[in-house]
Amino acid sequence: MTTIGFVGLGSMGSAMVGRLLDEGFDVVVWNRSRDAVPPLVERGARAAADVGEVLATGRVLSVLAHDAAFRAVFTPEVLAAAPAGCVHANMATVSVAAAGEFAAAHAAAGVGYVAAPVIGRPPVAAAGKLNIVVAGADDARSSLEDALEALAGRVWPMGSDPSAANTAKIGVNYLIIHALQAMAESLTLVERSGIDPSAFVELANNSLFPGPVYGGYGAAIAESRYLPAGFTTTLGLKDLGLARQAAAAVDVELPTAGVLDEVFTEAVAAGADLDWAAVAEVTRRRAAGAATEATTQQGSKP
Known part of the structure; x- marks a missing residue:
């Protein structure tokens, strides 16, 4: 199985993890509120003790509610501990200014950053029919292509600047x-x-x-x-x-x-x-x- 990490298990994140599990991915999950974790573990996901354990998979997707939540979870210290070659796709809708900030923070830590906000509701995510708007470096996008395509009816590339997707x-x-x-x-x-x-x-x-x-x-x-x-x-x-x-x-x-x-x-x-x-x-x-x-x-x- 192909391993992917996932952070943020609200209604959208949980639906996306469910879809990845259905598609045969080995998914390592973490959420700030632990109540959302057990139902996904019952479906086959693996629970991480912290965000660092998710980043250790080398390929991470996240859906967090807003800019502040993202900053609180993906701190410079957390990113600095990520393994070489790690790539992270932020699939939440964040501000344009924050997109640039987050890309710079990841670059400073040597972590690839992709903006991949989604269009669609949780049932659409569960069916793998999301529209995903993607921007980031070609190599970073390519390393996550299989996971994004499993979730998407269509992926819409917007170039190399993450802020364009947002x-x-x-x-x-x-x-x-x-x-x-x-x-x-x-x-x-x-x-x-x-x-x-x-x-x-x-x-x-x-x-x-x-x-x-x-x-x-x-x-x-x-x-x-x-x-x-x-x-x-x-x-x-x-x-x-x-x-x-x-x-x-x-x-x-x-x-x-x-x-x-x-x-x-x-x-x-x-x-x-x-x-x-x-x-x-x-x-x-x-x-x-x-x-x-x-x-x-x-x-x-x-």
Whole structure:
């Protein structure tokens, strides 16, 4: 069997490890919260005592929630202890600035670094159908090619600069954020006009907007179904912030970003662990409040 190390066993990471096990990889796993480890060990993974033991495999994939989590786990001391020729693919969505920082830290320790953020939800990962956006040195990418291809429906190369992969992924997530809000507004409109929201989603998905975003998230919004969360409102707000940071760095104005920030902030306050499609409830609540206020004002007229 081919050995690969894996760090970060949230819903996405666990699904990816499951896929690698199904494909015959010998997977050495570690997670900050140990509760996620035993179910994967039962499926055939090997538990590592620490991150150093994962790096000792020489080939590592990781999915950690944000920049700070990555820094806390892959410290300069941890990286310095990695074996010669070790290569690490960071498959999380991190900031563009952090991508450069992490690449430099790995280079200083003699560890190859690849940015490989993923597009897709955990069930897609479990089926090996992720879209993976990859950037890094050719030799580093090649050494991880078998593992990435086991997880991917398609791998999208973005060159040698790791930050390019993260910029592309941030751009994709910014599109999804807009799609969620667009669906929230359209579905609120049709609901309040007496139209079945599920029928409207079917119409949209089978005409102009086929695909997992309008179909999958649209159905969730129509049914107000936000658990279990494939991607939380908290992470959505984080990725919105990454888009704003990336835009500011290249002097690009994002006219809608401020409004979206308000909506996501309100959604997080109402349910931080709900799926990010739950941002639709902000629009629904605001519409209901406006209707109540209008009715009250009408009733108060002489």
